[in-house]
Amino acid sequence: MLMIDMRNSTARISMREIAAAGRRYASNPIALSSFMSGVRLTPDVLLEGTWRNTAGAAGNFAFFRNLMLGLLPRLYDARHLEALGGRFALRVTGAGRHGDFTTIAVNRRVVTLTGLPLDEASGTAIVDVSVRADVFLALWNDMLAELAETTLTQIAAARSTPSQMR
Amino acid sequence: MPDFECQVTQDGEHQAAEIASLAQNSTRTSALEAAARQTLSAVHGRQREAAASRYKVSRYDIPVRLADGAALLFNSRTRSLILLSDGEARIYRELAERADFAAGQVSDRLLLEALAGGGHVVGATADELAVVRDSYEATRSAKGSLTITIAPTMACNFACGYCFQGLNKPTTKMKPDVQNAIVDFVKAKKDLKSLNIVWYGGEPLMGKESIFRLSDLLISYCDKHKISYSSGIVSNAWFLNGEMAAQLYTRRVRWVQVTIDGDRGTHDKMRPLTSGHGTFDRILDNIAEALDQTAISINARVNVGQSNVDKVDAMLDCFVERNFAKRGNFSVYFAPIEASTPESGSAFEERLSRAEFNRKVLALEERARRLGFASIQAPSSGFAGMCVAASHGGYVVSGEGDVHKCWETAHDPSKRTGTIFEPDKLHDSVNASLWSQWTPFDNPICASCKILPMCGGFCGHRFVYSNPEEAALPCPSWKWNTAEYIFSRAKDLGVVPADQWVPEEATVEASQSGERHSLDTLQAAQARVLEKVSALHGRQIDRAMLFAGEAALEVAPSQEPTAAELVLENSAP
Numbered sequence A: 001m002l003m004i005d006m007r008n009s010t011a012r013i014s015m016r017e018i019a020a021a022g023r024r025y026a027s028n029p030i031a032l033s034s035f036m037s038g039v040r041l042t043p044d045v046l047l048e049g050t051w052r053n054t055a056g057a058a059g060n061f062a063f064f065r066n067l068m069l070g071l072l073p074r075l076y077d078a079r080h081l082e083a084l085g086g087r088f089a090l091r092v093t094g095a096g097r098h099g100d101f102t103t104i105a106v107n108r109r110v111v112t113l114t115g116l117p118l119d120e121a122s123g124t125a126i127v128d129v130s131v132r133a134d135v136f137l138a139l140w141n142d143m144l145a146e147l148a149e150t151t152l153t154q155i156a157a158a159r160s161t162p163s164q165m166r
Numbered sequence B: 001m002p003d004f005e006c007q008v009t010q011d012g013e014h015q016a017a018e019i020a021s022l023a024q025n026s027t028r029t030s031a032l033e034a035a036a037r038q039t040l041s042a043v044h045g046r047q048r049e050a051a052a053s054r055y056k057v058s059r060y061d062i063p064v065r066l067a068d069g070a071a072l073l074f075n076s077r078t079r080s081l082i083l084l085s086d087g088e089a090r091i092y093r094e095l096a097e098r099a100d101f102a103a104g105q106v107s108d109r110l111l112l113e114a115l116a117g118g119g120h121v122v123g124a125t126a127d128e129l130a131v132v133r134d135s136y137e138a139t140r141s142a143k144g145s146l147t148i149t150i151a152p153t154m155a156c157n158f159a160c161g162y163c164f165q166g167l168n169k170p171t172t173k174m175k176p177d178v179q180n181a182i183v184d185f186v187k188a189k190k191d192l193k194s195l196n197i198v199w200y201g202g203e204p205l206m207g208k209e210s211i212f213r214l215s216d217l218l219i220s221y222c223d224k225h226k227i228s229y230s231s232g233i234v235s236n237a238w239f240l241n242g243e244m245a246a247q248l249y250t251r252r253v254r255w256v257q258v259t260i261d262g263d264r265g266t267h268d269k270m271r272p273l274t275s276g277h278g279t280f281d282r283i284l285d286n287i288a289e290a291l292d293q294t295a296i297s298i299n300a301r302v303n304v305g306q307s308n309v310d311k312v313d314a315m316l317d318c319f320v321e322r323n324f325a326k327r328g329n330f331s332v333y334f335a336p337i338e339a340s341t342p343e344s345g346s347a348f349e350e351r352l353s354r355a356e357f358n359r360k361v362l363a364l365e366e367r368a369r370r371l372g373f374a375s376i377q378a379p380s381s382g383f384a385g386m387c388v389a390a391s392h393g394g395y396v397v398s399g400e401g402d403v404h405k406c407w408e409t410a411h412d413p414s415k416r417t418g419t420i421f422e423p424d425k426l427h428d429s430v431n432a433s434l435w436s437q438w439t440p441f442d443n444p445i446c447a448s449c450k451i452l453p454m455c456g457g458f459c460g461h462r463f464v465y466s467n468p469e470e471a472a473l474p475c476p477s478w479k480w481n482t483a484e485y486i487f488s489r490a491k492d493l494g495v496v497p498a499d500q501w502v503p504e505e506a507t508v509e510a511s512q513s514g515e516r517h518s519l520d521t522l523q524a525a526q527a528r529v530l531e532k533v534s535a536l537h538g539r540q541i542d543r544a545m546l547f548a549g550e551a552a553l554e555v556a557p558s559q560e561p562t563a564a565e566l567v568l569e570n571s572a573p
Helices: A017-018 A029-036 A043-047 A063-077 A077-083 A132-157 B013-024 B026-042 B086-097 B109-115 B129-142 B176-187 B203-225 B242-250 B263-270 B280-293 B312-321 B356-370 B428-439 B460-464 B483-490 B519-537 B543-548 B561-572
Strands: A001-003 A087-093 A100-106 A109-114 A131-134 B054-057 B061-065 B073-075 B081-084 B120-124 B145-150 B193-197 B228-237 B255-261 B296-306 B329-335 B394-397 B402-404
Touching: A001 B483, A017 A029, A017 A132, A029 A131, A029 B561, A043 A132, A043 B026, A063 A087, A063 A109, A063 A132, A063 B081, A077 A100, A077 A109, A087 A132, A131 A132, A132 B013, A132 B026, A132 B109, A132 B329, B054 B086, B061 B086, B061 B483, B073 B483, B081 B086, B081 B483, B086 B109, B109 B120, B109 B402, B145 B176, B145 B203, B176 B203, B193 B203, B203 B228, B203 B242, B242 B255, B242 B280, B255 B280, B263 B280, B263 B312, B280 B296, B296 B312, B296 B356, B312 B356, B329 B356, B356 B483, B428 B460, B428 B519, B460 B519, B519 B543, B519 B561
Parallel strands: A087 A131, B145 B193, B145 B394, B193 B228, B228 B255, B255 B296, B296 B329
Antiparallel strands: A001 B081, A087 A100, A100 A109, B054 B120, B061 B073, B073 B081, B394 B402
C-alpha cells in the first residue's frame, strides 16, 4: 500500500510483529531489527516537527526524507553503527525515487545520504533491507507511541514530588 | 534477534535521571506532556479493535484498476488516495463484495488499519450519507462568513452570442444609494469574521467607480473590525491594462477570471465588441501587462463548444508565445458552453454533449498542465457546489439593488429574492425559498452519487430552473472523468506510469461515480423543490409560475382563488 493523498497512517506495528511475519513486511527482518536497535529515543524527540510531515506521494514523502536525512543521524548511536560495519543501506519501498538511504558512520558521527552504495564488482546497488513504506511508518508510530506512554509515566512520577517542580 | 524494545524503555538509572530532569523544569514538562498526548492521539491505540469488530467498505470509495493488477483507491469523502498492490487490490475486492466483515477476516492487519485510516473502510453501522449531509448543512449555514457578488452594472461592451444574459443588457450603473445599502447590509451582520466580494456584471469594469468606492468603504470597515476581506473579479479584460490591474490589486482584488475562447479568429468571432470588432489581441496585451506589473492572478476560462473545440490548442500556443506561464500567476481552465437560461442565444447550437465535452477536455487539460498553465489534478477541498446560491450566507446584488441568490438569474429582475433596501425580507420571498429548499440530498441521483461529498450538487440553478429545452446538466467534470482524474493525479505525482491505464476503466464506460442525471431526474428534483416551497408558503406553486418569476410567485394569498372558488370555476358551464 502506498499513500498518495492521505494523512499519515495511524497504524502501528512492533519490530517483533514484523519479525514474526517473515518476509511479508521487510526483506530481512533480523537486519532491520539490528539497525533499528541503534536508535536512541529520548522524550525530547516527541517535540520534533518531522512527525507532522506527510508520508504520502502528494507531499513528496517528506516524512521519510526528513526522518532519515535530518533526524535519524541525531538519534543514532554511532558505536552501534560501527558495530554493524559502519554502513547500512535501507530501501523504503513505495516512497518513489525518495526511498533509498545509506546511513554511514564517519568520524564517530552518523550521516545519512540519499541513494544506495554500489557493489564495485557487479555495479549493482546494495540493499541491506527493503521495507514497505507503510510498515516503516507504522514501526515509527509504534516506537513514538511507546515513548509517549513512557514519557507520560515519567511526568506523573515527577509530579508526585511537587516540591521539586519549578 | 536483538532486543530492540529496550531502546525505548530506559534503564532504571536513566529513568531516574529523566524524572529528576522533568521535576526541575515545568515548562519543558508541559511541552512534553502535550507532545506525548498529541502523539498518542495521532496513532492507533495499543488496544486494537477486537477481531470481532465489524467493518464495511465505504460507499464513497472509487477503485481504479491498473494494467498490472494493482489499483488506485480514492475516497471522495476523505479525499484519501492510495495505491494498492495486486494482492491488496484482490483482498479489497473481496471485502467490497461483502455487506460487512470482521477485522479478523483480513489477514494483513496493517492493510486494514490503513484502509480504516483513509476512510476506505468504516464501521459496519456507520451512516456515511448522514455524515456528509451534516457536513453539507453545517457548511451551508456557517455563521461568520458572508460572500457577496456585486454587479456594478449589467452593461457589457462585448456581444458574445452564447451569453446567458442575452444581448439586450441594461446600461445603467450602480447608484450611490445602492452602494450605501450594501455597506449598511455588511455592517448589520453580527459576528462577521470574513467578507468575500466577487465583482461581476455585465462587464464590472464599466462600473469601476462603484468598485473603487465600495472597496474603499468595505475594506476600511473590515480592517477596523478585524474582519478578513478578500475579493476577485470576473471580467472580459478589455479594460484590464496594467494601471487598472494595479488599482484593483491595491483594493485587494487578488484574482481575475477572464474568458478566452480559442485562437484569435475563433475568439474574435465568439467574443466580439458590440461594434463587431475583435478583442483577442487587446485582451492578451492587457493580461501580459497585468501579470508584469502586479501580483494579481489571472485565471483564463475557456468556454468550449462545437465551433472552437478544435481551436483551443492554437490558443494555448498563443499563451506559450507570450510566455504567460513564465510570467507567473496565470492559469487556464475549461468549461462547457451550455444553454442555462432561455436567453442563452447561440449556446443552444454551440453546446457539446457532456460526454463529448469531457472526452475532449481531458486532452486539453493534459496539455495545459504540461505547458504550465494548470496544476496537477486535485479534488476540491470542500463542496465544489457551495456557491453563493447554495450557501445561506451568499448574495448577488445587481446595479439596481435587486438581490439574487445566483449569478445566472442576476440579469432577470423577476427572479430576484428581494432588494438590498429591505435586508430583513431577503429570505421571505418564494424566489428565496426556491434556493433555501433545494438540497442535493432530496434527489436519489445525487444522494447515491459517489462524488457527492466533493460536489454537493454542484449547481442548484440546473435543478431549480431545469428546463428541457436548455438541457443543461449540473454535474462537474469529476463526475464524467472520475477514473481519468484519479489516474492523472497519481501519474503526475510519479506514482504510476502512463502505461498502467486500463482503457476499460474510462468513466464513460465504467461509471465509477454512479448513475448520471438526465432531464427526467432534474425535472423530478425541480418538482420536489416546488412541492416543498408550496408547503412552506401554503399555496400551490407550479413550473409556469416558477419561470414567470416574481409577478406570478408573490401574489398575495388573499388575491388567489381559494380551493372552493377553483371548484366552482371548474364546474361552471
